[in-house]
Amino acid sequence: MSIANTLLNLNLSPSLSVISGMKLLLICICIFLLSACSKDEPNRTVVTPPSSPIIHSWLALGDSYTIGQGVAANERFPAQTAALLLQQGIQLQTPTYIATTGWTTTNLQSNINNSNPNKHTVVSLLIGVNDQFQTRDTTGYRQRFTQLLEKAIELANGKKQNVFVLSIPDYSVTPFAASYDTAQIRKEIDWFNNINRHVTQQYNCPYLDITASTREGRTNRNLIASDGLHPSAAEYKRWADKLVPMITQVLK
Structure with missing residues (x-):
């Protein structure tokens, strides 16, 4: 069966399917990045530059x-x-x-x-x-x-x-x-x-x-x-x- 016929059977247009797929991909990427940031946050070290002596x-x-x-x-x-x-x-x-x-x-x-x-x-x-x-x-x-x-x-x-x-x-x-x-x-x-x-x-x-x-x-x-x-x-x-x-x- 062709891809076109499959999309027609799902009542979806090719363009709509691609957009939906991209949206899903973007959501997954955002979730991954947020998860990575939350895991790294406790291990971050703030480096304070040394102050000049008085x-x-x-x-x-x-x-x-x-x-x-x-x-x-x-x-x-x-x-x-x-x-x-x-x-x-x-x-x-x-x-x-x-x-x-x-x-x-x-x-x-x-x-x-x-x-x-x-x-x-x-x-x-x-x-x-x-x-x-x-x-x-x-x-x-x-x-x-x-x-x-x-x-x-x-x-x-x-x-x-x-x-x-x-x-x-x-x-x-x-x-x-x-x-x-x-x-x-x-x-x-x-x-x-x-x-x-x-x-x-x-x-x-x-x-x-x-x-x-x-x-x-x-x-x-x-x-x-x-x-x-x-x-x-x-x-x-x-x-x-x-x-x-x-x-x-x-x-x-």
């Missing part, structure tokens, strides 16, 4: 104790702290310094204004020894230190917890101070530190007292640089060791 920045404000008079650049306390933080997985750019030997609070204020620095993740502030050495009055120091701390907070994007204030070292124990009234120097250093500590606490910023550490230079000359006045790299390392957990708590 690289922080540090602005170090101060005087000779910040710029590291008498030691190499990588031995300054901000540089040593940054190196230790890297070991903790916290990346910091090379610290930016606005600091020079001999600067008072007035000098630092002027140079910050002239530099117009960018905002940074971390800001450190250590200033006042030259105010004491130049017999500046403590009232004026309180005013200027307060203004500097406010500026430091601004430069830390307003984050008070990211501004780290260090106390003034006691240079009365150094060979340089041997010809001075060391008892008076010690007393005045305490006066200035009482001021910067109190102001820092008022603004709820972290404060690190390194003065007691520097006084150990009286019996341990390895803590004093070869110039007979400033801290050595070993002393700066002790500051860095104390700063690392403080900064890690903020940045992690």
Whole structure:
């Protein structure tokens, strides 16, 4: 029997039969694909591209104790702290310094204004020894230190917890101070530190007292640089060791 006769017996036209067959084939294909997708779905793995590490920045404000008079650049306390933080997985750019030997609070204020620095993740502030050495009055120091701390907070994007204030070292124990009234120097250093500590606490910023550490230079000359006045790299390392957990708590 011919195909035409068969189609006639089924009362179907050739074109209608072909269309119906195609429809059936399409339905089968769709069912197969949906079934395959549903089976594969639980085994699919979404790959998330790794995020880029956050690289922080540090602005170090101060005087000779910040710029590291008498030691190499990588031995300054901000540089040593940054190196230790890297070991903790916290990346910091090379610290930016606005600091020079001999600067008072007035000098630092002027140079910050002239530099117009960018905002940074971390800001450190250590200033006042030259105010004491130049017999500046403590009232004026309180005013200027307060203004500097406010500026430091601004430069830390307003984050008070990211501004780290260090106390003034006691240079009365150094060979340089041997010809001075060391008892008076010690007393005045305490006066200035009482001021910067109190102001820092008022603004709820972290404060690190390194003065007691520097006084150990009286019996341990390895803590004093070869110039007979400033801290050595070993002393700066002790500051860095104390700063690392403080900064890690903020940045992690």
